[in-house]
Amino acid sequence: MYKLLFRLIKHRWLDRSDTLRAIPDDMAERLAQRVAASEARHTGEIRLCVEAALPSSYIWRSGRNGVPSALVRERALGWFGRLGVWDTEHNNGVLIYLLLGEHAIEIVADRAxxxxxxHEQWQAMVDRLGSRLFKGAFEDGLTEALEEVSALLVAHFPLDAEALRPNELNNAVVRA
Structure with missing residues (x-):
């Protein structure tokens, strides 16, 4: 029961100000520019979302043994839907989600x-990103993840040189 209470307090203690400290405005701007540069090379859409903590309802559902990866995945899927990443023309949007309170990372890709x-390729990417982020290298880790996702999108959904490519989603980093 103490573990559950500790986790609940930790997640209530963390808020958007913690996210803004981890991803300050200048870093968020550089990351948004990298997203735009990436999207100029393929037809996919990429969103970055960094959240400080889970809502209390997730913590209560997690129980005493900690927040299972399935709940972090569920939260990432919620952001995937809320940000409209699933609703791109080619169904090839990707969300890179970071949950600071749990040192957890999820990458959610659309069906195409x-x-x-x-799955193993996605998991390897998450593992590499996790080692960087655990050390506090948020910009390096998110940049590396962005580059790896971009390489996949370029390989599978390259941009036709003559095609006009509208930007379907905002490139700004979501900091919640």
């Missing part, structure tokens, strides 16, 4: 990309 990239 998940048909082409296997």
């Amino acid at each position: 990309l998940t048909r082409r990239v296997d």
